Amino acid sequence: MDNTFIRALDLKFPIIQAPMAGGATTSALVSAVSNQGALGMIGAGYLKPDDLRHQIKQVKSETNASFGVNLFVPEHYEIKEEQIEKSKRLIETYELLLNQQVGEPSLPNRETEMCIYEELIQVVLDENVPVCSFTFGIPSKETIQTFKRQGVFTIGTATNVSEAIAVESLGMDAVVVQGSEAGGHRGNFLCDSNESMIGLIALVPQVVDQVDIPVIAAGGIMDGRGLSSALCLGAEAVQMGTAFLTCKESGAHPVHQQAILLAKSEDIVTTKAFSGKDARGIENQFMKEMKEHEAVLPPFPVQNALTQNLRKLASQQKNPEFMSLWSGQGPTLAREETVEQLINRVANEAALILDRIRL
Amino acid sequence: MDNTFIRALDLKFPIIQAPMAGGATTSALVSAVSNQGALGMIGAGYLKPDDLRHQIKQVKSETNASFGVNLFVPEHYEIKEEQIEKSKRLIETYELLLNQQVGEPSLPNRETEMCIYEELIQVVLDENVPVCSFTFGIPSKETIQTFKRQGVFTIGTATNVSEAIAVESLGMDAVVVQGSEAGGHRGNFLCDSNESMIGLIALVPQVVDQVDIPVIAAGGIMDGRGLSSALCLGAEAVQMGTAFLTCKESGAHPVHQQAILLAKSEDIVTTKAFSGKDARGIENQFMKEMKEHEAVLPPFPVQNALTQNLRKLASQQKNPEFMSLWSGQGPTLAREETVEQLINRVANEAALILDRIRL
Numbered sequence: 001m002d003n004t005f006i007r008a009l010d011l012k013f014p015i016i017q018a019p020m021a022g023g024a025t026t027s028a029l030v031s032a033v034s035n036q037g038a039l040g041m042i043g044a045g046y047l048k049p050d051d052l053r054h055q056i057k058q059v060k061s062e063t064n065a066s067f068g069v070n071l072f073v074p075e076h077y078e079i080k081e082e083q084i085e086k087s088k089r090l091i092e093t094y095e096l097l098l099n100q101q102v103g104e105p106s107l108p109n110r111e112t113e114m115c116i117y118e119e120l121i122q123v124v125l126d127e128n129v130p131v132c133s134f135t136f137g138i139p140s141k142e143t144i145q146t147f148k149r150q151g152v153f154t155i156g157t158a159t160n161v162s163e164a165i166a167v168e169s170l171g172m173d174a175v176v177v178q179g180s181e182a183g184g185h186r187g188n189f190l191c192d193s194n195e196s197m198i199g200l201i202a203l204v205p206q207v208v209d210q211v212d213i214p215v216i217a218a219g220g221i222m223d224g225r226g227l228s229s230a231l232c233l234g235a236e237a238v239q240m241g242t243a244f245l246t247c248k249e250s251g252a253h254p255v256h257q258q259a260i261l262l263a264k265s266e267d268i269v270t271t272k273a274f275s276g277k278d279a280r281g282i283e284n285q286f287m288k289e290m291k292e293h294e295a296v297l298p299p300f301p302v303q304n305a306l307t308q309n310l311r312k313l314a315s316q317q318k319n320p321e322f323m324s325l326w327s328g329q330g331p332t333l334a335r336e337e338t339v340e341q342l343i344n345r346v347a348n349e350a351a352l353i354l355d356r357i358r359l
Numbered sequence: 360m361d362n363t364f365i366r367a368l369d370l371k372f373p374i375i376q377a378p379m380a381g382g383a384t385t386s387a388l389v390s391a392v393s394n395q396g397a398l399g400m401i402g403a404g405y406l407k408p409d410d411l412r413h414q415i416k417q418v419k420s421e422t423n424a425s426f427g428v429n430l431f432v433p434e435h436y437e438i439k440e441e442q443i444e445k446s447k448r449l450i451e452t453y454e455l456l457l458n459q460q461v462g463e464p465s466l467p468n469r470e471t472e473m474c475i476y477e478e479l480i481q482v483v484l485d486e487n488v489p490v491c492s493f494t495f496g497i498p499s500k501e502t503i504q505t506f507k508r509q510g511v512f513t514i515g516t517a518t519n520v521s522e523a524i525a526v527e528s529l530g531m532d533a534v535v536v537q538g539s540e541a542g543g544h545r546g547n548f549l550c551d552s553n554e555s556m557i558g559l560i561a562l563v564p565q566v567v568d569q570v571d572i573p574v575i576a577a578g579g580i581m582d583g584r585g586l587s588s589a590l591c592l593g594a595e596a597v598q599m600g601t602a603f604l605t606c607k608e609s610g611a612h613p614v615h616q617q618a619i620l621l622a623k624s625e626d627i628v629t630t631k632a633f634s635g636k637d638a639r640g641i642e643n644q645f646m647k648e649m650k651e652h653e654a655v656l657p658p659f660p661v662q663n664a665l666t667q668n669l670r671k672l673a674s675q676q677k678n679p680e681f682m683s684l685w686s687g688q689g690p691t692l693a694r695e696e697t698v699e700q701l702i703n704r705v706a707n708e709a710a711l712i713l714d715r716i717r718l
Binding site for chain 2 (some may be wrong): 013014160161162179180191194195196197198200201202203204205206209217219220221222223225226227228229230231232233234264265266269272282303306313328330332333347350351353354355357359
């Protein structure tokens with residue numbers, strides 16, 4: 001099999017560790033993945049430029065292999081005062097439930113966000129990071145050209161065929177195709193998230209037929225069955241998130257890890273409650289009770305800023321009912337193990353399946 | 360590979376033609392599929408006992424190979440007069456749009472439905488049909504025991520792990536696992552349809568780990584990539600619906616077939632508008648405009664009876680905006696071809712993929 005993706009990045013395995021923003025992708029996780037011959041990714045979506053620079057240096061000190069950074073492309077959004085006020089009042093009741101005096105949240109500002117985004121890009125360039133992926137949209141043509149001139153391998157994220165075509169048209173080197181199975185935030189940017197809830201078994205072949213760049217399948221892939229099946233669909237690699245969240249090297253909160261290890265796939269739903277953007281995770285009290293208000297919540301990243309205190313409080317108090325417990329649809333396949341064990345298990349199982357199964 | 364499913368039914372290929380109720384599964388389609396070494400299925404959900412008997416005899420005259428019948432298990436539902444009146448008024452406006460005098464629809468009656476269901480079971484037994492599958496629920500233990508005594512191979516339908524376990528516990532011989540990608544009606548019966556919108560790549564391995572009976576993957580599988588990938592996930596066979604809808608032998612309305620051949624995967628959404636039960640199809644005017652009323656529509660099969668005139672009118676007038684254009688999430692992979700061409704193409708492609716792809 002001619003796999004341009006793993007050749008381009010000199011990987012041993014066609015596996016990317018999903019760049020989960022919010023603390024899970026510690027340097028220990030990223031470097032352990034890269035040292036095993038898969039691709040470790042720093043989820044830099046919520047990082048400050050200096051913190052990203054620090055983490056990149058840390059990863060470089062721990063591995064000589066390829067690794068990457070993922071950035072959120074800032075989106076346009078409208079601020080409506082009445083939405084913000086309503087959402088604040090709702091969130092306050094939960095903060096009080098956790099017995100905490102409520103502080104005024106600091107709201108995001110698009111200009112500042114754009115500045116930070118540009119600075120993060122500069123850090124990736126300065127530090128000669130081999131791979132940069134983007135989600136929540138596509139970067140400008142100029143940004144891609146700058147990356148290409150410096151030899152950075154760029155990856156876009158798409159949730160349907162049109163978005164994958166947009167990623168390829170921009171000149172990016174590969175596309176992560178996010179199936180409806182995926183945990184965490186939806187990466188849709190050309191359509192609403194309902195129009196892009198497409199299962200990988202249907203989505204991957206349809207994308208592969210329309211683009212020439214390598215397709216990376218993401219969503220619900222937890223073991224060698226998922227990896228081998230994605231390769232049969234025409235993907236050149238898989239991106240796995242939830243499977244890495246429960247690894248010993250992951251920076252995910254132990255409460256989050258335990259919640260995944262105990263969850264059933266029926267418990268995993270989508271919600272806008274935590275961030276204003278659809279994301280998939282384990283249903284809890286906050287998600288259930290906020291469901292009826294979803295239509296009037298402020299958009300991402302405003303709602304995300306508004307729930308920040310609550311999520312922090314809940315984490316400190318180890319209270320899963322108010323934490324964002326992101327997970328894909330395959331939680332019963334998650335295990336507590338090291339990155340080395342996970343990658344070897346997945347790769348060996350996939351190799352065995354592909355050796356054995358015949359029609 | 361030890362495939363107990365294809366051995367048990369003496370099939371050449373691990374492919375079932377989905378039993379699509381409503382006219383698509385003509386005797387010509389079913390017998391063509393079985394004659395090719397796959398499993399043809401009569402969708403008998405809306406058939407009267409005499410019509411089923413007639414169709415079974417017809418199929419028997421056209422093939423000596425295994426084939427099957429699918430039955431809807433009647434559900435409990437509540438009739439609320441105000442829901443029915445509201446829905447009638449909504450549907451009337453569309454009937455008037457199609458310039459047709461509105462007749463009073465005949466409403467379903469659970470007692471009659473149960474009688475018909477029992478009669479359909481008797482027809483399957485009388486006619487010695489080799490395979491019987493069930494959807495929208497599970498039959499009684501007595502029914503399964505009767506079938507087993509006569510050597511009928513029974514198949515249940517599940518949309519999550521709990522439902523698959525329920526199917527196995529009842530003593531059925533195999534389970535169709537319906538992924539969120541699937542076209543037509545959702546087969547959920549132990550949970551609501553949102554909790555069971557799980558993509559196959561995540562769902563199949565989780566079910567395979569929990570049941571010992573053969574798992575059949577259904578939803579969005581359109582070609583050899585889908586078939587080979589389902590086998591890697593641990594399924595012993597696939598059930599394909601949309602791919603057979605556009606075959607020359609299919610009884611689907613030509614307007615429906617053309618709509619599939621022209622659709623993009625982003626056009627495929629779920630709706631309760633046509634039947635009161637969630638189903639996946641190509642979005643049209645009726646689905647869009649009824650969206651806001653979905654929460655107050657009568658349940659299946661009441662809403663299905665109420666929209667019957669409208670759907671019939673629309674079919675006669677070849678108006679796709681008011682027909683139920685069921686489709687899975689892979690419409691761009693559909694082709695106009697014969698059953699023989701489809702089955703051979705899918706099987707050859709899957710064999711090639713499984714020969715070629717290595718890790």
